[in-house]
Amino acid sequence: MSAKFAAGISQIECDDTEPLINPFVHKLELHGTYEKIKTAIFTLILVPVRVGLICFFVVTAWMLATVGLFGVTEQELHERPLDGWRKTVLKPFIAKLIFCIYTLGGVKLKVIGRPSSSDEAPLVVLAPHSSFMDSIAMVYMGGPSIVARGETASIPFFGKLINYTQPIYVWRDDPESRQKTVKEIIKRSTSKLDWPQILIFPEGTCTNRSCLISFKNGAFYPGVPIQPVCIRYPNKLDTVTWTWEGPSALKLLWLTLTQPSSHCEVEFLPVYYPNDEEKRNPKLFANNVRAVMAKALGVPVVDYSYSxxxxxxxxxxxxxxxxxxxxxxxxxxxxxxxxxxxxxxxxxxxxxxxxxxxxxxxxxxxxxxxxxxxxxxxxxxxxxxxxxxxxxxxxxxxxxxxxxxxxxxxxxxxxxxxxxxxxxxxxxxxxxxxxxxxxxxxxxxxxxxxxxxxxxxxxxxxxxxxxxxxxxxxxxxxxxxxxxxxxxxxxxxxxxxxxxxxxxxxx
Structure with a gap:
């Protein structure tokens, strides 16, 4: 059979098949002379002003977080939640300062639904995880504890701010660290102490939001009520998606700052209460929550993972x-x-x-x-x-x-x-x-x-x-x-x- 004929078969038969989705690739190009000229002009005029103001607010928030953590050891941060003025006064104020950073960066946030309290849902799962910009949901919620990579603690300035939320750090290449993380999630989510809500990105890595990949089971082991949170970026030019193959974080940040405005939607879905079977089976619990979120987002589920x-x-x-x-x-x-x-x-x-x-x-x-x-x-x-x-x-x-x-x-x-x-x-x-x-x-x-x-x-x-x-x-x-x-x-x-x-x- 000739190569041309074989190519014809391939083309005809594949047209009706389900399209393949690769959630780990993002392509971003500025199309047209107008977009390029506009980006160049805003790089010279808008970006310096935004960067200057953002740096001021970041440094101010960092100084306040340093004051708030003064005299608090790492062990104390791990063993009991912050209380007193550190929790009721300083933490909300720092969250407002950080939220101002997003506003200064041109981000316009639209919120759908109502965030639950930690009593209603000790755990919050947010998906799809596609960008450093996703942290805007965490800031809007007042700074819940997050499950994050251990390397984030060493990020200049932001590491201190993350520490103030009393995060749960995980070292992804260390199997023992994962077990400790699950134990810590269970301990906090079932504790009688007034711990903040725990926010988890269950996919465990960034995607291009074309689908929901496999959820890790860590958030679902405790068997407690969970609030699913969906995030969208309905922008004509996608300057926020940061995947394994695509533009660097620095390029994305630059292009985002050159946009007059960037839109973000955060939807708080109703709290999901697991049944007895889901409490016994974390994987089933995770898959069912993912199905609910995929339906709300209007995207398919695909069994890709961090591996x-x-x-x-x-x-x-x-x-x-x-x-x-x-x-x-x-x-x-x-x-x-x-x-x-x-x-x-x-x-x-x-x-x-x-x-x-x-x-x-x-x-x-x-x-x-x-x-x-x-x-x-x-x-x-x-x-x-x-x-x-x-x-x-x-x-x-x-x-x-x-x-x-x-x-x-x-x-x-x-x-x-x-x-x-x-x-x-x-x-x-x-x-x-x-x-x-x-x-x-x-x-x-x-x-x-x-x-x-x-x-x-x-x-x-x-x-x-x-x-x-x-x-x-x-x-x-x-x-x-x-x-x-x-x-x-x-x-x-x-x-x-x-x-x-x-x-x-x-x-």
């Missing part, structure tokens, strides 16, 4: 092809039943993919190689992710490398071995400069220029090719940090046997 963010970050650091789309690839592979089958790994290990030119694979060839059905919509969608120019052809190596390199149990050594096998076009255990550069740049995250330098150093005899074991021996001596991330223990390259066995079969 998908980490996977996408890893892929980007490695410079993998189509790194931004690998969360969608994983979802489609799950639909197709490929997750857990190790089918892609088996194909590469056994050299068992029969494409004549793996850089130009049609849809029909793709489904035959992957043993899929041609009428499966998910298979068509998966193919189209890699058919970026809509030519009806993909590079199968991009797909296989992306899948293998993002498996959780794969070491850098194994990934490098697979990359060499994929780019060993002649199947003779030798890589030319061009293919060597592709293999190392798309696994070790190095530039093509550096890859060429490495090739020249490994190929000292100027044979025009390098073998994998020659490169690994060279790398162990000269760039070990690329292979085993600075570990004191050198790798034993046990997985090199996969490649050597592959060579013997060819010979």
């Amino acid at each position: 998908d963010c980490k996977m996408m970050t890893k892929a980007k650091e490695m410079n993998l092809p189509f790194a931004n789309h690998l969360v969608e690839v994983r979802k489609l592979r799950r639909k197709l039943g490929l997750i857990g089958t190790e089918r892609e790994e088996a194909l590469v290990r056994a050299n068992n993919y029969t494409c004549r030119d793996c850089s130009k694979v049609t849809f029909i060839e793709f489904v035959e190689i992957m043993r899929l059905q041609t009428n499966e919509q998910a298979a068509l969608q998966l193919f189209k992710i890699y058919d970026k120019n809509n030519t009806g052809l993909i590079d199968l190596r991009d797909y296989l490398l992306g899948v293998l390199a993002t498996e959780e149990d794969k070491s850098t050594e194994e990934i490098l071995v697979y990359a060499f096998m994929l780019y060993d076009i002649k199947r003779n255990g030798k890589l030319t400069a061009e293919n060597f550069i592709k293999a190392v740049s798309q696994t070790l995250g190095i530039s093509q220029e550096y890859g060429l330098q490495i090739f020249d150093q490994v190929d000292r005899k100027q044979l025009g090719f390098v073998r994998l074991d020659d490169f690994l021996n060279w790398a162990t001596k000269f760039i070990p940090h690329l292979i085993y991330n600075g570990s004191e223990e050198k790798p034993n390259w046990k997985n090199l046997e996969i490649y050597r066995t592959h060579d013997k079969k060819i010979d």
Whole structure:
């Protein structure tokens, strides 16, 4: 079947399928000369005034928070809530000062519904979490305690302000910290002491608000009433969304400050009272609350999570092809039943993919190689992710490398071995400069220029090719940090046997 005909099938069949959602990508561009000129003018006129006033209010609020926390130890902040003038006078005043900062920044807040008291709902969950601007809801509520990353405590000025809310810090890469966080949430939400409400972003990371991703269970373990809070930004130009792939926080802040006004809507939904089954099952509780919020927001729910963010970050650091789309690839592979089958790994290990030119694979060839059905919509969608120019052809190596390199149990050594096998076009255990550069740049995250330098150093005899074991021996001596991330223990390259066995079969 011709590539053009295969592309036609892919286009027709995919038009009626459910569109893929990638909540971790945000694109922001200024369109038109008018927008660019307006931004330039406001950068010169409006931004300096706003920044000056904002800095004044931040410093003032920080000074007041410093006074309020004077004489209070970290242990006391952790063990009992603030009381007296610190709670009734200073905390509301600081919250008003911070709210003024948003007003000075041009933010116009619209509030729908009524915030509950801590007696009605000890916990508040806010979603979708997409921006540093989401903290406006916390300020409007008077400064509830938040569950935040431990790193936020060290943010200049704002760290002190966050500390004043008596937050619950969590270190996301420390499993013990997560357990302690859950225990602290349960302790405070069921305590008889007058703790402030706890505000939690249950998604655990920022998205582009196109959907609600999986909620973490931490807020739902106590089994207490929860108030769901939805947040929206109905602006023509989205200058607030801060995702894993997109504009930096500094660029977003600059563009937001150049807007005459930015609109934000915060909707307080009715308090959600869990039934007995939900109290016993935090995951069910979380899913049901998410469904209520998704209905109010008019967006779908998608089972992405923070682990998908980490996977996408890893892929980007490695410079993998189509790194931004690998969360969608994983979802489609799950639909197709490929997750857990190790089918892609088996194909590469056994050299068992029969494409004549793996850089130009049609849809029909793709489904035959992957043993899929041609009428499966998910298979068509998966193919189209890699058919970026809509030519009806993909590079199968991009797909296989992306899948293998993002498996959780794969070491850098194994990934490098697979990359060499994929780019060993002649199947003779030798890589030319061009293919060597592709293999190392798309696994070790190095530039093509550096890859060429490495090739020249490994190929000292100027044979025009390098073998994998020659490169690994060279790398162990000269760039070990690329292979085993600075570990004191050198790798034993046990997985090199996969490649050597592959060579013997060819010979």
